[in-house]
Amino acid sequence: MSELGKFLIRKLFGLVATLLAASFVVFGATALAPGDPIAVLTGGRSVDPETIASLRAHYHLDDPFLSRYWQWLTGILHGDLGQSIIARRDVSDLLASRTETTVLLVVYAAVLILAAGITLGIVAALRKGAVDNVIMLGTTAGMAIPSFLTAIVLIVVFATGLGWFPVFGPGDGFTDRLWHLTLPAIALAVSSTALVARLTRAAIREELGKEHVETAISRGIPRRLVVRRHVLRNAMVPITTVSGLTVAGLVVGSLVVERAFSLNGIGAFLIDSVTKSDYPVVQAIVLLLVATFVVLNTLVDVLYRLIDSRIEPGGRG
């Protein structure tokens, strides 16, 4: 088998193992939780023992831990994420409409991060002096501001202050949605954009200093051509990795931003379920977020390897 094939198989195996272990942590942690699930189910009302017995049977509360874990896991593999204790509906139904908002928000932010971050990084790397200084100063500030504060500042300035954007809610229809999600996406993107810009700048500066680049320039090849053919192409390897990992991290960053803008996404639903002790929903969403994060990370690894075929699989890049 080819080296690449072996690499892909090993990555896939690692992905499955990590997901299994993570699912065990998510489910096991819930089993460790103090408090009686029956109390949550009945909402604190006193109920007769028969009802309690039937509830225990319905939610398999008396089964051994491993058997409950197995049932939960096989259910998830069949697309059954369990039932919400509070809403008494399938978690997958509850998630369906909310997923759209979150996915749109994360993709929107990812596009902003890649476009703005890489552009700023390239400009800062190639234009030494004032432009570079301004960008570096901006990114230093950008990295120190937490997303919930960016959200607040954006609301104060652009929504309530200038009135250019709507303050809350996800909006209807695609264009209206994008309109509503613009401020949230910017809030989510700012600190990651700063990070990507700085790392892009560092990667390009490093490539610019290399001998083959200096040789090419001293041979009289136009700088633009050298930058495009040699500098950017080589710098793309670390840039892709960092950008990919950053975008994977947005999955969790969206929690805070959704809350700040009262968006009805997965993150807001998770926080809501946490405060209501709706464990099946919490388990399902946490596992979903972990799975997304791990899959994106694996994709970045694979992409890294495809871009730079020199990298020994499993070795240090």
Next chain:
Amino acid sequence: MTAIALPRTAAGRTGIVALGVVLLLALVGLLAPWLAPHDPNEINLMDAFQGNSATHPLGTDASGRDLLSRLIWGARSSLAGPLLVVVLATVLGVAIAVASAWRGGWLDAVVSRCVDVLFAFPGVLLAILVVALFGAGLTVAVVALAISYVPYIARLVRSAALREQAQPYITALTIQGVGGFAICRRHLIPNLLPLILAQSTLTFGYAMVDLAAISFLGLGVQPPTADWGVMVSSGQPSILQGFPQESLYAGALIVVVVAAFNLLGDRLDEWTR
């Protein structure tokens, strides 16, 4: 009195300024009962949304509570929370890392696999899971966040410990018959301290942002306790009424502290190299 060599470079001076800012805010938190002009939780609905005045230097919030007093009292949980997170995570992380690096074998293998699994949980998600199970509150949030930082510290310290272990002096001590625990405690860990200190300082900034975010989500410090993260969140409805002060002041303080710790961490990092 021992003379302390003050840094002469511009970078060194920003480090000193950052340290000064942090110490000043810590002092403000400690002296809150004497510095705060009002009771931070005293509600007076007649005084809601006051502007700056002699009685309320920074104005009041939606319930008429004095903002300056709340910011001063808020320094306590806002600074003590991240400090506890960093101390707890560092102690646990260093202990686990040094033990697994020193013993190697199955212990190292098990620890490394566990760390790998914890890395599958992005950012504050693990902390949110723990809070979901044990209930919202500062203590739970601090422990939860500390646990989610352990893998990062453990991974870094483990690789540093492995490098340090390969040094001849460790072999010399082993040959002299010094016990493994004594070597780790008296020689290995002290030699890793500069790295650990630099890492802890940088971690403080992250802990502050994450803890504030958890409080912002309503899962950490509970209102009406004065805390900067809580204030950013509880001041949000007032923004729509045209009074963004509460959120902005509290947020600005968070940014100042985070930036100061990041600067300080960078300086320590350079200094230890």
